[in-house]
Amino acid sequence: MNLPNSITFSRLLGLPFLLYGLHNPTDRMRWICLAVFLVAAGTDWLDGYLARKLNQVTDLGKFLDPLVDKFLVLAPLLALIQLGQVPAWGVFLILARELLIAGWRINPNLTGSTKISGANLWGKLKTVSQILAIALLIAPTPNSWETPSLVAFWISVILTWISGAIYLWPQKSTQPAVKTSGLTVE
Numbered sequence: 001m002n003l004p005n006s007i008t009f010s011r012l013l014g015l016p017f018l019l020y021g022l023h024n025p026t027d028r029m030r031w032i033c034l035a036v037f038l039v040a041a042g043t044d045w046l047d048g049y050l051a052r053k054l055n056q057v058t059d060l061g062k063f064l065d066p067l068v069d070k071f072l073v074l075a076p077l078l079a080l081i082q083l084g085q086v087p088a089w090g091v092f093l094i095l096a097r098e099l100l101i102a103g104w105r106i107n108p109n110l111t112g113s114t115k116i117s118g119a120n121l122w123g124k125l126k127t128v129s130q131i132l133a134i135a136l137l138i139a140p141t142p143n144s145w146e147t148p149s150l151v152a153f154w155i156s157v158i159l160t161w162i163s164g165a166i167y168l169w170p171q172k173s174t175q176p177a178v179k180t181s182g183l184t185v186e
């Protein structure tokens with residue numbers, strides 16, 4: 001457990017507060033939750049930066065970082081369903097893709113590599129779009145912001161699936177076959 005991975009874990013600390021604070025929130029509580037959410041989201045940049053700078057990129061980090069991001073994004077989205085701000089089926093689309101890629105990432109038979117596949121550029125872009133959409137939805141914005149916030153949410157849903165498809169799409173042609181227990185998987 002190195003410093004970058006500890007920072008990744010610390011991202012989870014704000015989640016209980018977010019879930020509590022977004023239950024029937026006042027405007028003031030929304031601002032506080034927005035600040036907590038953005039600080040937690042900021043650690044996503046910090047852990048990656050430190051891992052590269054300190055030369056501490058590990059398989060554990062490549063697995064943990066995207067997983068913790070999924071918790072960070074899904075916790076407020078569930079609260080936002082409860083508040084009637086986002087439809088459950090939209091959040092389900094995000095949840096389904098995130099589970100799919102988390103499972104794919106740790107399965108060498110599927111990735112074609114015994115090394116953990118880290119997040120790619122599209123995955124990072126997807127997470128940024130989710131964070132922006134959630135920030136807009138948490139903020140106590142006037143009614144006129146409802147549509148732009150929802151548009152941001154749906155853009156993030158689309159990017160979530162595009163980035164997922166990009167992980168899965170090219171592997172047949174670009175990844176070498178992996179031999180597992182005498183069985184060669186292509």
Ligand SMILES: O=P(O)(O)OC[C@H](O)CO
Pocket residue numbers: 044065066069070098101102118119120122123124126127163
């Ligand atoms: O697309 P994923 O599942 O690799 O997640 C991307 C990470 O959240 C980027 O930090």
